Amino acid sequence: MKRALAISALLVVATLLLVPGASLYYESGGGKGCTRCHEMQTLYDQWHTSSHRGIACEKCHGGALTMDAAFHWNNATRVYSHLRGDPPERLGFGNRYVQTMVEQCKDCHRQEHAAWQTGPHGATYARIFLDKPHNTKNMLIDDCLRCHGMHFEGGIGALVAPVNRTGPWRLTRTELAAMPAMPCLTCHEMHREGPPLKKISLEGSVPGPSQEVTRPSLALFDRRAQQYIPVADLPMPAMLEGTRAVKTSPDRRQALCYQCHAPLATMQVGSGDDRTGLGVHEGISCLACHAQHGEQTRASCANCHPKMSNCGLDVEKMDTTFASTRSKHNVHWVKCQDCHRAGVPKKKLT
């Protein structure tokens, strides 16, 4: 009896240590060991040439010595499916891990994290999906998850209940309430090929044409395909004002903005969620006024309209939605003629 108990205990301990032991073995190979399960080879190759190549696997994917039982369970189920010869069609990154990744990103990108967290893109699941004014006017649909909570496994019905316009609404997964609905991995792919980020020289010199505009990691997580589309491959819309073709900035980063702040099929400026610049702001990139992570526009006018400019106008105080959200003149589309209906006066030279 004693012997049987001892053997059982030994088996239990061995089983418990098997998974972290295996994880430790794979980690010790610097990621190469992971590729022995052939379905990981592509992911390993991509990481090896990515801007995050200097970051070890366990930094983002969890370490062998973690006490997180879910991590070990996840690894164990993957080994099981591998041994059974039935690995998944694609290896994905679960929503739970996407959320924990935000903290890992913060370790190196503190400034970006702080700006994102305090900006509109740092909104939580509760803020997005339990918004009463929105939900009473618009039925929640699966397509909401294209731009919000895109890593969530399941449809809208598995996230919010009830799916109707009367509410009251609640998240079926309460642990998501305070989590970001648009985390870092919405717009950044960690394994995307590219050089590591370099610090700008201490002298503050501007490299000019060689200066990087787009980080290689910039890509859209396409929920339907469960993969990232690099910003260079994303389409840029041909915007229209009536039948007139609207001039848009060649800044490719906008292709990412357009995926969610998208016009309707008519491609008319201002339709749907579109905010393409028109009037005095035609041809200006979204990012000329909206800083990448915080989307803050405060004082952004000064980038192009310095107080010492020759027009002599304090544009921040003009009658637009920038000065007051009650203004009839949306700052995205405002034209001189909107106020000067009798004709635009000549510039005041000071």
Added chain:
Amino acid sequence: MPPGQWKRRTFLSAGVAAAVSCRSGPHGPNWRFFTNEEGRTVDAVCECLIPEDRDPGARQAGVVDYIDIQLTKALKKHQRAYRQGIAMVDATARKRFGKSFADLDSGQQADVLDDVEQNAKPFFQLILAHTQQGFYGDPRHGGNRNRASWKMLGLPYPQIRGRQRYDG
């Protein structure tokens, strides 16, 4: 042999077997179903069916990855047909040109595939259909790498899709 000792040995053997099977299966290191040689042959057949021109062909689009993955998923029932079909393609290549199919030049490959089309039509049609699926289908299923065929056709992806806003 005492039963206890036999069990320990079985346990250890099972552990070693599991470890070995994790390191190398019957398939090659980068394949789920194919052996290395089979993978090369299927890749060459697909490329012969949709060759690269100014646009990527089946090889660049990773069509063989689609077939390899799906032969362990939705196309499982065709495993035997592929094993036999690939062997037949290689046998035909060796008989006619003394080399495996993947080592022939494109003209010789086309000749071999003509033979296959004549003499093994069901397999030819099967691999042709799967090549088309892997080339034009959704990349999430393993093929159409980097949306190669969609770019060739000028299909914007993902489409820009706005929504009606309640607040205008």
